[in-house]
Amino acid sequence: MASFAGLVPGEMMLQNIIVAGIGISVVSSVCIAIYRLYFHPLAKFPGPKLAAVTLWYEFYYDCIRGGKYINEIKRMHQKYGPIIRISPHELHVNDPRFIDQLYASGGKKRDRYSFYSKALGVDQTHFGAVPHDLHRARRMPLNRYFSKASVTKLEPRISSYASKLCCNLKTYAGSGKPIDLTAAISCYTTDVVTEYAFARSFGCLEDPSFTYSFHRAILEMGKTFNWIKHFPVLLKVLFSLPDSVIGILNHDLGIYYKFRSDMRVQIRKLKKEPAANDEKSPTSSGTIFHELIASSLPEAEKSIERLAEEGQLLVQAGTETISAVVHEALRLSYGLATRLQRSSPIEPMFYESSDSKIRYKIPPGAPVGMTSVLIHANEEIFPEPKAFRPERWLNEKGERHNLLTPYLLSFSKGSRQCIGINLAYAELFIGLATLIRQLGGNLQLYETNVEDVEFHHDTFIPGIKPESKGVRVLILDSEVPIA
């Protein structure tokens, strides 16, 4: 029997189910919105209502506007004050005095925010460990490997890579051909970190054209970060595709995925081999993988997959983050542009503004982020923040003072601070000194100005404007002094 609007009973039932489904989801969305606005533990924190109700607000700035949420967060701070709610689940603070509490070390526990860190696809590493105690257990066996003493042992090797970088650059002397200095330096940092961690460098500097640079591959990874954060299934799709297919879709991303697969092959081999006791490696146990295999971590923590992720993390972290001139350059290049959240799992944290007018108790478990992009631009601490003024790090006698060090967030702070900080400084000082000594007077910027390097958007690492060709230089004439 035909019924209302010509629908048969089966179709009517389906229609009723759809209508009921829509009704239920509208009602539940309204209930969730009311809960998040009025009853959620973060309901009392200021910020736009829409950002408190839905993650689509963050999604819009992250994905549609391409890494621009940090600019919106800056605007929100100007309107709502130093502590704000930037999503249903997350707070953000723009007050340097809160650094020590958020990035605490010692006995204070700080968890990571998994919504964020999962997007990097390194869940099984110490970086990806969300609970404080798991992070600590995973990081412990690596600490010795990255200690000052271990880095000092490797300094002659770092010097030889810096010289190789200069030799390659010299082959362009007088040619009039511009060189992508960022790609060249990333070849240097990849070779150093891979030699350091795996006792075998990737040999990026073997090719003087600097084409085998991880820099572009990591930039491509960065572009996927914001999308994967909101749609984690995309990562599973990427991981399930053969490397060759990814390579066809995107050449630079293909390089990165091939490197991921090679890492697994290498570790499978290593697990069968005893430690090389190679004098090139910083500790007696050989590579970083030998160090982890020999550690007291439980067997489940020594799987090929986990070790491979740790290796992958080190190459990524050790390639992309090195910059040009030390403290002031570190300040202006930010380290990671993204907000680095921590939550205190058991005890609440307390925020109080300098005039004590704003005071909040932050509930345990709530992720709170801070961002070097905003802290490094704080005019009270760094007057004329956009200006490159190395002298701000010196006292009137021209000696280095430490007054600003607590506000330099390039390596983050506390128990999850960059593990590679000693290696990074060694690479920076040795690399810079070698470059200036060997090529200083002969380097000339080529069609590069400040807009080509200025922060433009956040793809976890700082992004520059899309049309920028990066830092390009010419190597002048053939009168290049020989080292």
Ligand code: HEM
């Ligand atoms: C100028 C150079 C570098 C900068 C600015 C830098 C910056 C950072 C920052 C900001 C973090 C903290 C992330 C967070 O708070 O959640 C970090 C973590 C890390 N960095 Fe670096 N990094 C540099 C060089 C290196 C090097 C050479 C390595 C060596 C392999 C490295 C390995 C790591 C690792 C493994 C972590 C995770 C630490 C953890 O979660 O416990 N970084 N880095």
